[in-house]
Amino acid sequence: MAEGIKNKVAIIGMGCTKFGELWDKGPEDLMIDAYKEAIEDAGIEKKDIQAAWFGTHFEEHSVGKGATSLSTTLKLPFIPVTRVENFCATGSEALRGAAYAVAAGAYDIALALGVEKLKDTGYGGLPGGQNLMGTKFRLIGPNMTAPGSFAMMATRYFAQYGLSPEEGKNMLAKVSAKSHHNGSLNAKAHLRREVSVEQIMNAPIIAWPLGLFDCCGVSDGSAAAIVTRADMAEKFRPDPVYIKALQIALSSGEEMMYTNWDGAHVETTTRAAARAYEEAGIKNPREEISMAEVHDCFSITEAVTMEDLQFSPRGRVREDIDAGRFNLDGEQPIQTDGGLKCFGHPIGASGLRMMYEMYKQLQGKAGERQVKNPKFGVTHNLGGFPAMNVISMFIVGL
Amino acid sequence: MAGITSYGAYIPRYRIDHNTIFSAVGFLGTFPAPGEKAVANWDEDTLSMAVAAAIDCLSGIDRQKMDGLYFGTTTQPYMVRQNSAIVAAVLDLQPNIRTADFVGSTKSGTGALLAALDAVKGGDATNVLVCASDCRAGKPGGPQEHLYGDGAAALLVGNDGVVATLEGHYSVSYDFPDRWKSTGERFEHAWEDRFIRDSGFSKIIPEAISGLLKKYNLTIQDFAKVVYPCLYPREHAAIAKRLGADPSQIQESMLATVGDTGSASPLMMLVAALEDAKPGDKILVASFGNGSDALFFQATDGIAKVGARRGIKNSLANKKELASYEKYLAFRSLAPMELGMRGEESAATSMSLLFRERKTVLALCGSKCKRCGTPQYPYQRICVNPDCGAVDEMEDYPFSDKKGILFTYTGDNLAASIDPPAIYGLVDFEGGGRFWFDFTDSDLESVKVGLPVEMTFRRRYLDEARGVHGYFWKATPVRA
Numbered sequence: 001m002a003e004g005i006k007n008k009v010a011i012i013g014m015g016c017t018k019f020g021e022l023w024d025k026g027p028e029d030l031m032i033d034a035y036k037e038a039i040e041d042a043g044i045e046k047k048d049i050q051a052a053w054f055g056t057h058f059e060e061h062s063v064g065k066g067a068t069s070l071s072t073t074l075k076l077p078f079i080p081v082t083r084v085e086n087f088c089a090t091g092s093e094a095l096r097g098a099a100y101a102v103a104a105g106a107y108d109i110a111l112a113l114g115v116e117k118l119k120d121t122g123y124g125g126l127p128g129g130q131n132l133m134g135t136k137f138r139l140i141g142p143n144m145t146a147p148g149s150f151a152m153m154a155t156r157y158f159a160q161y162g163l164s165p166e167e168g169k170n171m172l173a174k175v176s177a178k179s180h181h182n183g184s185l186n187a188k189a190h191l192r193r194e195v196s197v198e199q200i201m202n203a204p205i206i207a208w209p210l211g212l213f214d215c216c217g218v219s220d221g222s223a224a225a226i227v228t229r230a231d232m233a234e235k236f237r238p239d240p241v242y243i244k245a246l247q248i249a250l251s252s253g254e255e256m257m258y259t260n261w262d263g264a265h266v267e268t269t270t271r272a273a274a275r276a277y278e279e280a281g282i283k284n285p286r287e288e289i290s291m292a293e294v295h296d297c298f299s300i301t302e303a304v305t306m307e308d309l310q311f312s313p314r315g316r317v318r319e320d321i322d323a324g325r326f327n328l329d330g331e332q333p334i335q336t337d338g339g340l341k342c343f344g345h346p347i348g349a350s351g352l353r354m355m356y357e358m359y360k361q362l363q364g365k366a367g368e369r370q371v372k373n374p375k376f377g378v379t380h381n382l383g384g385f386p387a388m389n390v391i392s393m394f395i396v397g398l
Numbered sequence: 399m400a401g402i403t404s405y406g407a408y409i410p411r412y413r414i415d416h417n418t419i420f421s422a423v424g425f426l427g428t429f430p431a432p433g434e435k436a437v438a439n440w441d442e443d444t445l446s447m448a449v450a451a452a453i454d455c456l457s458g459i460d461r462q463k464m465d466g467l468y469f470g471t472t473t474q475p476y477m478v479r480q481n482s483a484i485v486a487a488v489l490d491l492q493p494n495i496r497t498a499d500f501v502g503s504t505k506s507g508t509g510a511l512l513a514a515l516d517a518v519k520g521g522d523a524t525n526v527l528v529c530a531s532d533c534r535a536g537k538p539g540g541p542q543e544h545l546y547g548d549g550a551a552a553l554l555v556g557n558d559g560v561v562a563t564l565e566g567h568y569s570v571s572y573d574f575p576d577r578w579k580s581t582g583e584r585f586e587h588a589w590e591d592r593f594i595r596d597s598g599f600s601k602i603i604p605e606a607i608s609g610l611l612k613k614y615n616l617t618i619q620d621f622a623k624v625v626y627p628c629l630y631p632r633e634h635a636a637i638a639k640r641l642g643a644d645p646s647q648i649q650e651s652m653l654a655t656v657g658d659t660g661s662a663s664p665l666m667m668l669v670a671a672l673e674d675a676k677p678g679d680k681i682l683v684a685s686f687g688n689g690s691d692a693l694f695f696q697a698t699d700g701i702a703k704v705g706a707r708r709g710i711k712n713s714l715a716n717k718k719e720l721a722s723y724e725k726y727l728a729f730r731s732l733a734p735m736e737l738g739m740r741g742e743e744s745a746a747t748s749m750s751l752l753f754r755e756r757k758t759v760l761a762l763c764g765s766k767c768k769r770c771g772t773p774q775y776p777y778q779r780i781c782v783n784p785d786c787g788a789v790d791e792m793e794d795y796p797f798s799d800k801k802g803i804l805f806t807y808t809g810d811n812l813a814a815s816i817d818p819p820a821i822y823g824l825v826d827f828e829g830g831g832r833f834w835f836d837f838t839d840s841d842l843e844s845v846k847v848g849l850p851v852e853m854t855f856r857r858r859y860l861d862e863a864r865g866v867h868g869y870f871w872k873a874t875p876v877r878a
Contacts, residue, residue: 121739125812128740135748139759140776140870142822142836143858148810152823156806159847207810208819208842256824257774257782259832263806263824387824387834 004279008103010233010240011225011396013042016356019221019344020190027062027117028073030222034113034349035074038224042236049226050107051080055094055114056348057087058127062117070113087383088297089248090114091223091351092392098227099243108229114353115222116346125218126347133388147215147298149385151207154300156263158209161315165209171318172299173200176213178327179296179335183342185328185369190217190344214299219344223352225359239363244376245279245395247272256387264315266301268391269308269380277310280395282376285310289332290374291361293354295382295391296339305380306334328369336361336369351392354379362398400518401560401695403525404704406454407669408447408550409656409713411839411877412437412720412729416544422723423539431631433654435547437720438533440729440816441838441856444473445481446869447550448531449488449855453798455527455552458705461489466496466526468514470506470661473532474499475857475867477581485529488855488869490761490796496523500661504627504687506530507551507661512691514555515564525556532660535730537585545629547657549713551665561704562672562681562695568610571689574598591630599628599686604640606690607682614694618643621694622679623671625649627663627686655714661687668695670710675701708877716877718839728816731860741814744859747866757794762853762871764831766795773797773831795831797853801876802827804849809842825851825873835873850876 015037017030025033039045054070056063063069067083070076086093091114098110121127126146130138158168177197183189195213203211233240249272255261273285282288292309296302303321306312311332312320320326326334337343337357340350358377360366381392414437416430438447448469467489469482476484482497498513500506507530514526531550536542576594579586588594603626611617618624618641628634631653638648649667652659659666664685671681675697684692708716720726727733757763757777764775770786773795781788807823814820821837823845837845838856851873859868 123739125740128743128814130743130745135745135751136755136758136776138745139747139752139755139858139868142834143810143813143815143820144822144834145810145812147812148808148820148822151808151810152806155808155823155847159806204811205809205819206812207808210808252784253778253782254784256834257778257832258772258784259826259830260784 005099005103005246006244006279007242008230009099009227009243010230011355011359012228012233012236012240013038013044013226014224014356014359015041016188016223016353017221018188019217019219019346019353021119022220023119025220027069027115030117030220031070031073031113031115034222034224038226042226044109044226044236046076048109049076049079049111050109051101052076052111052113053094053097054081054083055085055090056083056116057085057090058116058118058347061121061127063115086390086392088295088347089351089381089383089390089392090348091353092379092381092394093351095225095352095355096246096248096392098225099246102227102229108232110227111224112227112352113222113224114348114351116348117220118218118346119220145207147210148207150298150301151210153263153304153386154209157300157304160262160264169201169209170197171321172214172303173197174321175296175299175302176200176341179339179341182328182336182369183338186337186343189338189342190219191338191342210298210300216297216340217342217344219346221344221346221349221353223349223356225352225355239398241359241362241396241398243394244397245276247276247279248390248392250390251388263386265304266308266382266386266389266391268389269305269382272391272393273309276393276395280376282395286332289376289378291333291336291358291371292378292380293337293339293357294334294380296335296341297345297382301382302334302339309378309380333371336366336371351379351381354381355394355396358396362396399560399563400515400555400557401563402553402672403556403559403561404455404459404554405669405672405709406451406457406552406707407666407710407713408450408454408708409436409710410438410442410447410548411716411718412439413717414720414726418721418723419544430544431654435544435657436549437726437729438548439839441858441872442533443475443857443867444471444531444533445475445484446856447533447548448485448529448552451531451550451552452485452489452527452529454708455554456489457707459554461491463525464491464495464527465523466514466517467491468498468500468510468526468528470500470510470528470530471532472501472504472506472660473534474501484760487756487760490757490763504660504663505685505689505691507665508685508691508693511553511555511665511693512567518555518557524558525554528553528555530662530665532662534660535585535732538727538732541591542586542588545658547659549656549659549666550662551669553665559700560698561700562675562697564693565696566610566614566694567692568606568613569689569691570602570606570609572602574602574688595630595633599630599633600637600640602690603637603684603686606684606692607641610682610692610694620680621647621682622675623647623649623681625664625667625671625681625683627651627658627667629658666710672697672701673709673711677701735816737814744861744863746864747861747868759870762796762798764795764797765792767791768793773827773829775831775833797827797831798871800827800829801850801852802873804845804847804851805832806847807837807845821845823873835871837874838872839874844875852876
């Protein structure tokens with residue numbers, strides 16, 4: 001009988017660069033900066049790392065395929081290094097590889113590092129990625145971008161729950177306004193400006209009904225984690241953070257090709273969350289989860305994720321948003337670091353960046369963004385499109 | 399007896415007023431006659447319009463019965479890679495058929511029609527589909543710009559269920575150099591209009607028609623309708639007078655509504671004549687281009703039994719004004735458009751993949767699970783129904799003829815598009831099946847969740863560096 005990963009793996013060190021349009025930093029600089037902070041935080045040396053997992057998504061625009069870019073940049077001494085890629089959930093996939101390797105007893109200490117250099121393309125938004133979904137899909141898929149694919153979920157959500165465009169956009173604007181506030185308090189965040197609900201609602205449309213401020217930053221950055229076996233963790237520090245659950249789920253194809261999906265939620269999140277709560281022994285996520293960093297690539301994604309994670313009842317997240325439940329001073333703060341929206345979204349790093357915030361919050365080191373006495377934190381990292389995607393979810397606690 | 403057994407037509411939705419063009423650029427030494435012309439959308443071309451006309455023509459007809467497809471045009475997208483074979487693949491016709499392109503002259507449409515009639519008369523074929531389509535652009539500011547319109551016609555030729563029998567034909571051929579275009583050139587060259595009018599239309603068309611009348615010992619008064627193209631509206635009427643025909647016998651030229659559609663012109667007018675024909679009516683159709691083919695048909699009792707067609711009448715009525723000349727230039731690739739660096743990224747089209755997946759890509763054919771009955775696109779070997787999951791129990795299932803409803807959508811300003819915002823969405827098909835599709839012939843304001851949609855075959859991209867015209871299907875609001 002499979003036992004799951006609860007309390008088998010601890011995170012003992014983390015690093016995260018500033019995210020943003022870092023014209024003067026290459027991917028190698030970003031990797032080194034995240035790595036340095038992580039090993040210093042863990043109090044270990046390079047020779048202590050026995051294996052590494054490396055996540056990057058748009059490799060053709062920066063470091064290329066394989067994992068030698070990490071091993072040669074860090075001068076890792078001939079240890080096993082694996083490159084992973086799982087759409088925008090790539091960073092979580094790197095951490096997952098390292099965590100399971102440690103849980104399996106194969107290694108004592110492993111490094112997970114994610115990096116993305118997005119701002120060497122020459123244009124705004126994500127790279128086109130014509131073959132993102134394969135050579136066949138390129139011939140039959142629509143002329144679609146990331147904002148457009150998630151905008152279709154907003155259209156669907158508004159239709160399903162009877163929200164006028166005005167009501168729907170107002171709900172989403174509050175999601176983004178909250179993250180802009182949190183981002184303004186975070187020195188490492190890409191976007192550090194407070195923005196009003198009115199500004200957000202009146203911004204230019206990127207993909208109807210989503211406007212500019214409904215979309216996350218396209219950023220450069222890197223984040224890293226050092227993991228070890230739970231029974232060794234306290235040798236390194238008094239406050240290691242333990243993995244309580246780790247689940248991922250991928251689309252079966254039925255959302256896109258069958259007609260039972262309602263288009264107003266993400267099925268993979270719903271499934272993975274239920275499994276994660278069971279693994280961690282959480283009965284009432286709305287009450288027991290103190291805080292979360294979710295994949296708010298777009299405002300609508302965060303809104304439906306609140307329902308998929310069972311923080312809000314189906315179709316009723318608007319009430320919780322209106323009540324300020326997810327604000328920094330609310331009952332269940334979300335995106336305390338600004339989220340993808342304002343911290344930014346260097347794809348391969350994002351899952352690890354989410355964990356960086358949960359890790360710091362659990363250790364009480366989040367400064368003016370500190371959540372009071374957090375017990376459990378969730379990271380939720382989504383890759384792909386609402387109709388076809390991967391989500392990766394961690395529950396962590398002390 | 400060989401003849402026409404079905405007909406169909408296609409006119410693109412957009413129309414631009416001659417004055418919109420004139421006020422933007424003027425014309426070299428000429429003034430436009432009042433009227434408008436049909437403009438293919440940016441994702442349409444000669445081939446996609448031919449497909450649309452063919453689908454109209456084959457409505458309610460078993461496509462497996464086709465044993466030939468002939469395509470007449472002067473603007474075929476491919477010089478090498480047979481355009482008629484692509485149309486046949488899109489229509490998912492059987493492979494054991496004869497396909498041929500008839501090109502190089504505006505009489506290519508009647509040439510294709512005569513060849514099909516010959517094949518049926520000779521007993522080599524029983525059902526041959528004939529498509530004629532043209533999408534010609536004149537140089538901005540030149541006379542062809544407003545004279546040339548875009549459109550297509552399709553006729554099914556056979557000997558069973560004939561709605562108009564072929565009673566005779568007569569052809570003349572001249573190396574009449576009114577217009578010409580060499581390999582690699584985008585635009586036609588033309589000699590002086592007076593020469594084209596006086597030595598061309600007004601001599602050659604009467605010669606072909608008179609030859610036919612003499613050959614079959616007929617007079618012009620024997621015909622209910624006389625069909626012929628002419629670039630010049632006044633000369634079109636003058637030819638009737640020269641033939642001794644009453645103006646009521648002359649099929650309307652569509653010069654003020656569609657424009658001259660080149661090789662499609664005589665066949666589109668023939669379709670319009672057939673739409674109004676009564677049993678027993680004799681119809682004479684003559685083309686023009688390096689000579690003329692004149693054909694003589696007689697409508698049978700079956701003419702009243704042709705099922706509902708979009709044809710010319712409905713296509714004419716379904717229109718949207720293109721009020722901007724600049725949009726017209728963009729649609730027809732007459733101005734270099736900035737698509738951004740994202741739009742410039744162009745991966746090669748894998749031809750081996752395209753051939754392997756030709757039913758999926760060109761024919762929009764998916765699969766249907768024989769165990770649970772679930773339709774799915776693209777073709778799946780393992781059933782997508784989570785309660786079924788049958789392996790390798792699939793049969794082909796066409797989606798191209800299925801209507802659907804719009805499940806959700808967006809209008810995307812970030813996606814590189816000639817006509818932003820790029821509209822796309824998820825379509826739920828009647829009878830089952832769901833997939834993502836681009837939208838076309840639509841605007842964001844009129845798109846709603848639950849909108850009834852149908853599928854239309856379009857050119858998705860033009861990879862100029864590699865000479866590839868990439869085609870696929872899009873969703874569009876259901877047209878009348």
